[in-house]
Structure formats: structure tokens, C-alpha cells
């Protein structure tokens with residue numbers, strides 16, 4: 333649909349306009365890194381060389397930084413910030429349960445994305461931070477990730493583990509104790525010990541974690557934050573956008589506008605076809621023009637429906653780029669040019 337492309341183009345455009353910008357991408361395909369001419373993007377902001385854009389007539393008067401979110405590393409950093417001392421930190425990070433947990437808790441990728449946003453914002457190094465969303469995941473996960481993680485840490489499952497007599501005692505009963513004992517002998521994994529050490533170490537951090545999750549959640553509804561919905565003018569993405577917009581409103585999140593990417597413009601076919609075209613070529617030209625016109629009609633109807641359903645928001649249109657897809661600075665420049673011109677023309 334163009335979320336990652338749009339995020340990069342907005343960041344590039346704002347940096348060209350003089351802002352200090354960081355774009356945070358969650359793009360396992362590395363399309364963003366590639367389109368910026370890099371092989372890799374790390375978990376810390378990396379300054380993109382202005383020279384890459386100069387070749388394409390774009391002068392970056394601000395700063396453009398990019399990073400690719402590494403959810404695990406960001407979670408580690410969070411533990412590092414919250415742990416009361418290095419011993420507890422190392423105990424948690426080295427614990428086999430931790431790795432499972434940081435991956436398994438629903439929404440932890442989204443949560444770490446917002447946690448990263450929080451840290452970048454707090455650093456004061458940037459005027460604008462653009463956060464991309466993960467591919468083909470439910471964008472709604474972003475909205476309630478902080479609450480969901482807080483719920484997890486305050487929930488019964490963990491509280492049971494934190495009770496002194498919890499593990500191995502009443503929780504699993506004697507039979508389970510035997511089973512864990514066998515597991516340990518067979519596999520060398522002392523699950524009970526790992527679990528109890530882990531949760532005891534984590535126990536002291538829960539208040540800090542919950543407080544952090546609250547601040548992170550507050551950042552999402554801060555007036556300085558804006559959600560943009562990026563869609564293509566096709567049926568399913570349009571309906572999804574309408575649904576997401578409604579959820580944004582229910583959650584009281586600031587909605588800034590709509591980007592419709594890959595729109596087919598109305599073909600310009602004024603005047604007659606050149607004389608002397610042979611009959612079959614002439615028919616082919618006419619029928620492909622008709623196809624394009626039909627696509628353009630249906631795209632225009634999709635934009636109309638979106639305007640109506642989203643309460644006539646600012647709409648930025650990016651046409652389908654016929655020659656090529658968007659995989660380099662030139663492609664980003666195309667997207668940026670259209671975003672900026674439709675922003676100023678209303």
C-alpha cells in the first residue's frame with residue numbers, strides 16, 4: 333500500500349524543508365534501507381548522507397536520520413533502563429524465559445516501536461519523528477499495545493508467579509513438580525528455577541514498566557502526534573482505512589489526514605489519434621485507454637467514499653508510478669513531490 337515508502341518520503345521532504353527528522357521503519361524487507369541506498373539500518377538513528385539526495389535535485393537543509401526497529405534490542409534497552417542494578421538487569425536478559433516472553437507477549441513489537449518513539453522524542457534531537465507500521469499486521473495493535481502490556485504485567489498470570497510460595501508449590505501441584513524434575517534431567521533446562529528467578533527479578537521493575545507504558549501511551553494521544561492513514565484506492569484497503577479511522581476516533585487519537593497511494597489518474601486523451609494508425613493498433617490503443625479510464629473512475633470513486641466516510645480530511649494523492657516501482661531515491665522523490673504538491677493545493 334505504501335506505508336514505508338510514504339514514511340520515507342515524508343521524512344525526506346521535511347528534512348529538505350529544514351527539519352531534523354528521524355524515520356523509524358519496521359521493514360523486514362529492507363526496502364527503505366535499499367531505497368536510501370544503504371544495505372543496513374541499525375537500531376540507533378543513522379544519519380543519511382545528504383549527497384544521496386543532491387544527485388536527484390533535493391537539497392537537505394535539515395538532517396535526515398533513519399533506523400530500523402529491532403524489537404528485541406529495544407526491549408533489552410527498556411529492561412536496562414528499568415532495572416534497579418546491573419545484576420538484576422543481567423539476570424533478566426540472560427534468562428531463557430525472557431527471550432520467549434519479549435517475543436510472545438502480544439503487541440510487544442508495537443510496544444517497542446512506541447517505546448523507541450518515546451526515547452527519540454525525549455532526546456530532543458529531532459523536530460519530527462516518522463514512525464512506519466509493521467507489514468500486514470493489524471494497525472490497531474498500535475493503539476492498545478501499551479495497555480495490553482501493562483495488563484499483562486499486572487495480570488493474574490504474573491502475580492501468581494510473584495507470590496513467594498507460587499512456583500512449584502500450589503501452582504503446579506506435586507505431579508507437575510515431578511514432571512519439571514524430569515524435564516530438567518532430560519533437557520538440562522531448569523524451567524522452574526528460570527521462571528522463578530526471572531519473575532522475581534522482573535517483579536521489582538513492574539511499577540517502572542507500568543509508569544513507562546503510561547507515558548508512552550500518552551505520547552500517542554499527544555496533540556504533537558499525528559496519525560496518517562495510508563491506503564491504495566482498492567476495495568479492501570479502503571474499507572480497512574475506514575475501520576481504522578473509526579477506531580482512531582474512538583481511542584481519541586489525533587488523525588491528521590489521508591494518503592491515497594498508487595492512484596490511476598484519468599488518462600488525457602484529448603485530440604484524435606494520429607492519422608495513419610492501422611486498424612488493429614488503433615483498436616488496441618482505444619481499448620487500453622478505456623481500461624485506464626475505468627481504473628481511474630473506480631479509483632476516483634474510492635477517494636470519494638474515503639472523503640465522505642472520514643469527514644472530509646486533508647487528502648494527499650500519490651499516483652501509481654508506471655515506469656517502475658519505488659525502490660530508490662528517485663522513486664522517493666516522486667512520492668515526495670506529489671505529497672507536497674497535493675498538500676499545498678489543499
Ligand SMILES: Nc1ncnc2c1ncn2[C@@H]1O[C@H](COP(=O)(O)OP(=O)(O)OP(=O)(O)O)[C@@H](O)[C@H]1O
Nearest residue numbers: 333334335336337467468594651652653657658659
Ligand atoms: N506510487 C507507487 N507507484 C508504484 N509502486 C509503488 C508506489 N508506492 C509504493 N510502491 C511499491 O509498492 C511496494 C510496497 O510499498 P511499501 O513497502 O511502501 O508498502 P508497505 O505498506 O510499507 O508494505 P508492507 O505492508 O509490506 O510494509 C514497494 O515495492 C514499492 O516500491
Ligand SMILES: [Mg+2]
Nearest residue numbers: 335336359467
Ligand atoms: Mg512497510
